[in-house]
Amino acid sequence: MKILGICCSPREGMATRYALDKCLAAVKNGYPEIHTEVIDLSSVKVGGCLVCGQCMEGLECSQKDDFNGLIHHLTDARLAGLIVSTPVYFGSMSSQCKAFLDRCVMFRRNGFLLRDKVGGVIAVGGFKNGGQEIAIQSVQAAMLVQDMIIVGDGQPGAHFGGALWSGHPEGVEEDIQGLETVRNLGRRVAEVALKLNG
Numbered sequence: 631m632k633i634l635g636i637c638c639s640p641r642e643g644m645a646t647r648y649a650l651d652k653c654l655a656a657v658k659n660g661y662p663e664i665h666t667e668v669i670d671l672s673s674v675k676v677g678g679c680l681v682c683g684q685c686m687e688g689l690e691c692s693q694k695d696d697f698n699g700l701i702h703h704l705t706d707a708r709l710a711g712l713i714v715s716t717p718v719y720f721g722s723m724s725s726q727c728k729a730f731l732d733r734c735v736m737f738r739r740n741g742f743l744l745r746d747k748v749g750g751v752i753a754v755g756g757f758k759n760g761g762q763e764i765a766i767q768s769v770q771a772a773m774l775v776q777d778m779i780i781v782g783d784g785q786p787g788a789h790f791g792g793a794l795w796s797g798h799p800e801g802v803e804e805d806i807q808g809l810e811t812v813r814n815l816g817r818r819v820a821e822v823a824l825k826l827n828g
Contacts, residue, residue: 631827633657633711633819634703635668638727639754641717642672645796646754648803649812650715653752653792656816664820665708669700671726676700678729685736697733704734705743710823712744712778713816714769715752715792721761722768723753731772742777746826749773749780750819752792752812754802762793779826783811784818791815 635654639646647670654666674696684692689701703709716727723731737743751773753765767790770780783789792812798805 631663631710631823632665632667632706632708633713633823634709635666636712636714636727636730637668637670637672638714638716638724638730640672640724640726642670644717645794645802646715646717646752647672649752649754649792649794649809650713652809653713653715653750653812653816656813657820660817661820661824664710664823667703669703671730674700676726676729676733678725679732679735686739689736689740691733691736697730701736704737709747710827711748711750711819712773713750713752713819714773715754716765716769717796718753718755718761718765721764723765727769731769734772734776738776744773745777747776747778748819748823748826749776749778750782750791750815752794752815754794754796756795756797758795758797760795760797763790766791766793779822781815781818781822783814784821787811787814
């Protein structure tokens with residue numbers, strides 16, 4: 631069984647990746663039987679969907695960027711969960727995140743291949759109340775259109791997902807409450823994935 635993390639920051643190794651790594655570490659520590667992988671969009675080129683229709687005829691996009699190389703990760707038979715981590719830009723997800731989610735339309739068009747996969751979302755904002763919840767819900771909307779099973783960070787808080795404050799005066803590493811939501815999200819995605827695939 632595999633949980634795949636998607637880091638949607640254009641900046642390599644920054645707070646959004648830090649949050650995703652903490653989330654996936656919670657999966658590894660709590661559920662050693664689950665394999666985790668990361669696709670970091672800072673190192674690949676994924677353009678927006680052109681609505682050309684080619685993917686209606688199979689799992690291939692007409693654009694010659696890096697998305698076609700990601701398809702096998704997202705169609706892996708072991709895939710049970712998907713955790714998307716995005717920075718908050720102007721109150722919503724990054725353009726890299728939006729492009730990635732739009733390009734995933736091919737999985738819907740070819741038999742809802744992400745159906746019943748567990749989806750979780752992390753948003754990292756520069757301010758404490760910088761649009762994290764709106765960004766999370768925007769990504770969740772795309773997941774719902776794929777017929778995925780959406781979870782938040784579970785009990786005790788049961789929030790929308792993982793929400794971090796990168797502008798914390800002492801650094802994102804000191805956003806203790808935010809880091810707890812991120813870890814709880816990883817555990818919740820793993821827990822539900824195991825229930826569905828056990």
